[in-house]
Amino acid sequence: MSEFHYLVVGAGSAGAALAARLSEDPGRKVLLLEAGPDYATIAETPREILDGSAMSMSAFDWHYKAEITDRRRIIFPRGKVAGGSSAVGATIALRGTPNNFDxxxxxxxxxxxxxxxxxxxxxxxxxxxxxxxxxxxxxxIPIRRWxxxxxxxxxxxxxxxxxxxxxxxxxxxxxxxxxxxxxxxSNRNDTRTRFSTAMGYLAMARGRPNLTIYSGAQVNRVLFEGTRACGVEVTNPAGGIEEIHAGTVVLATGAVSTPAILMRSGIGPAADLQRLGIDVLLDRPGVGGTLIxxxxxxxxxxxxxxxxxxxxxxxxxxxxxxxxxxxxxxxxxxxxxxxxxxxxxxxxxxxxxxxxxxxxxxxxxxxxxxxxxxLTSADPxxxxxxxxxxxxxxxxxxxxxxxxxxxxxxxxxxxxxxxxxxxxxxxxxxxxxxxxxxxxxxxxxxxGYHPVGTARMGSAEDADAVVDERLQVHGIDNLYVGDASVMPSIVNCNTNLTSIMIGERLADSLRAS
Known part of the structure; x- marks a missing residue:
């Protein structure tokens, strides 16, 4: 693939919003990568994704497990499909309150x-x-109340x-x-249908010649020239490895996958990375370190x-x-x-x-x-x-x-x-x-399946912060994070709407730079 101005990893709640807004500028080429399937029309979309009466927690999922307390493990659903967790979740469209953002x-x-x-x-x-x-x-995104x-x-x-x-x-x-x-x-138009960011943001952007959506492509790591991000390595749908280059890379794969990609790329707690044989590009202990x-x-x-x-x-x-x-x-x-x-x-x-x-x-x-x-292994x-x-x-x-x-x-x-x-x-x-x-x-x-904070924002002097308030990774050029992992503290609500808001706000910031 030719070089893109923006490469957005993850077509979930934040990533779909981000890619759609960035591609509103016809002079910028945008590539949106998604590890799961992408359904371009409602007619193609499986019923369980459209059905807002229940969560979809298996068919379009990463199948993670989490230790909850006292060594007890639970399923930890994360959407693996265009729209991400907005396409499989409970359709609760709540905002944080002013005190959260203060x-x-x-x-x-x-x-x-x-x-x-x-x-x-x-x-x-x-x-x-x-x-x-x-x-x-x-x-x-339509929002209605019962x-x-x-x-x-x-x-x-x-x-x-x-x-x-x-x-x-x-x-x-x-x-x-x-x-x-x-x-x-609830993020729906009616009493029945779950309305994801794929159905909202991507539907309005699909016809743009400067937007490419590449599904079934799992990102292994970010590529660098020195301390400048220049693209990503992916495992493509055929199981092959390819490199894709771009001027700016944005990770928007959520509070589980984003820190994992950062660590596989050499950004994270140095001792943990060295133990796995990963070359350390940037010692940043906050990567994965503040899960809420x-x-x-x-x-x-x-x-x-x-x-x-x-x-x-x-x-x-x-x-x-x-x-x-x-x-x-x-x-x-x-x-x-x-x-x-x-x-x-x-x-x-x-x-x-x-x-x-x-x-x-x-x-x-x-x-x-x-x-x-x-991270348990360097294997993606x-x-x-x-x-x-x-x-x-x-x-x-x-x-x-x-x-x-x-x-x-x-x-x-x-x-x-x-x-x-x-x-x-x-x-x-x-x-x-x-x-x-x-x-x-x-x-x-x-x-509640609302993980946040694993690549949180804060000043460069804050040892546990991973990105600055513009969501650029500290110490790295052209690499940004735009998803729930950047939240420095958890909002007092379901996190989907705030994740979408983060995508909207980052798109404005990038287009203005």
């Missing part, structure tokens, strides 16, 4: 303060419900139970000050036969709230789950003695615990070692203990509890005892 600014990244990122949140969206100072119309008549019956009961419990009514969870119960904003994710658990029951419709979306209504005694705004999310298939979770299936559960789930949005991602086919290190602080444990008790209390609501045959593990005595609930939290804990 924190980013205070960590040496003033260009990412709230007033700087809001225009990019607005630009990406076509909000079908709100048109005001906080929302945009005409963007590539209407009352579209909700499963148990969602109405949950909504009323949350109001009675003291949570305020919320019409728009993406208003900066919103806190309480209301319908989930959202832990989740809850109170669940086995549903009685005929009490749910498997065609309903599994999530429709949520509570965003601040944990009692916490100084972190909206650091908890509660969801009423209509139904959840345990096929990919054999341990939970065994505990439940059933294939489907429903219940109230809680997700901790601002945990103190930090994990790490480590070898997955990295992902250690989430959940529940590493007493505060994280106590917040979830209290939150599970709230889940249990909400599940006692008439119209919810009588839909179930039995609770999964939890019982009344356990719910009243902090120590027993602590054991339950450890047993039932899983991930």
């Amino acid at each position: 924190e980013w600014a205070s960590m040496g990244n003033p260009a990412w303060a709230w007033d700087q990122v809001l225009p990019y949140y607005k630009r990406l969206e076509n909000d079908l419900d709100f048109d005001n100072e906080y929302h945009g119309r005409g963007g590539p 209407k009352p008549e579209e909700l499963a019956p148990v969602q109405h009961v949950f909504h009323e139970a949350a109001l009675k419990a003291g949570f305020p009514e919320v019409e728009d969870h993406n208003h900066p000050q919103a806190s309480g119960v209301g319908p989930i904003p 994710d959202h832990p989740r658990t809850g109170a669940f029951m086995v549903p009685k036969e005929g009490t749910f419709n498997p065609e309903d979306a599994f999530l429709q209504t949520m509570v965003r709230t601040t944990a009692p005694g916490s100084t972190e705004f909206n650091d908890l999310q509660y969801y009423m789950i209509n139904h959840f298939d345990l096929t990919l979770f054999p341990e939970l299936q065994m505990l439940a003695a059933a294939k489907t559960i429903f219940g109230v789930m809680v997700v901790h949005q601002r945990p103190q615990s930090r994990g790490r991602l480590v 086919a070898a997955p990295p070692d992902i250690d989430l290190n959940f529940l590493d602080t007493e505060q994280d444990i106590q917040i979830l203990v209290d939150a599970v008790r709230t889940c249990w209390q909400l599940m006692q609501t008439p119209g919810i509890v009588d839909r179930g045959d039995r609770f999964v593990v939890l019982g009344e005595d356990m719910a009243a005892d902090d120590e027993m609930l602590g054991h339950y939290v450890r047993l039932s804990l899983d991930s």
Whole structure:
């Protein structure tokens, strides 16, 4: 392939947005590489990618595993398809709040303060419900909220139970000050179809002669001339190795794959790289070193036969709230789950003695615990070692203990509890005892699948920072990172919309340079 002005690695939430925006300049040639398949039309797209009623966690996945706590390993889904995790996830289109970005600014990244990122949140969206100072119309990603008549019956009961419990009514969870119960904003045009960045950004850009999309190409490492990035080495769909050159290289493969590519390229903790026989180009200990994710658990029951419709979306209504005694705004999310298939979770299936559960789930949005991602081999086919290190602080444990008790209390609501045959593990005595609930939290804990921070932004003096606030890798010319790995701290929401925003903002920065 001939030389490109921009080479974007990864056609996921951020990468698809980035490539589409960069190719708006007809004078710049853009190559977008994707390891998974690329479906150019909706007619070609498999049903499970279009079906927003459930997550797709196997067919279009990297099949990573992660250590969660106490050496327990879980599946750790990451989308391997154009659109990335936006094409397989739960379609929850939430934004971070101003305090998240004020924190980013205070960590040496003033260009990412709230007033700087809001225009990019607005630009990406076509909000079908709100048109005001906080929302945009005409963007590539449709966002709608569930209407009352579209909700499963148990969602109405949950909504009323949350109001009675003291949570305020919320019409728009993406208003900066919103806190309480209301319908989930979702990246869809209708009640059924998941709308990914491939369907939004790439669909509008595919006809441009200056944009090339190359799918089935897995990037092994970045190529350099001295300390200047000049391209990438890929394994092509036929299994051969080829080199592709470009003026600027951007890694947008997500918080797992991006640090792995950096380390295979010689950028990362020197001792770890040397142990694997990788020549060290740049000793940067922060690569893979600050992994943050959202832990989740809850109170669940086995549903009685005929009490749910498997065609309903599994999530429709949520509570965003601040944990009692916490100084972190909206650091908890509660969801009423209509139904959840345990096929990919054999341990939970065994505990439940059933294939489907429903219940109230809680997700901790601002945990103190930090994990790490480590390269296990220089072989690009070898997955990295992902250690989430959940529940590493007493505060994280106590917040979830209290939150599970709230889940249990909400599940006692008439119209919810009588839909179930039995609770999964939890019982009344356990719910009243902090120590027993602590054991339950450890047993039932899983991930929100929102990894961030593994190549975080910060000043050059910050030893753990990997990129500057322009998202250029410290000490390397023409190499940028544009995905969730650059987040210096985790946002108090699902990370998909913020990842897209990062792609939008980086595209503007690169085009202006």
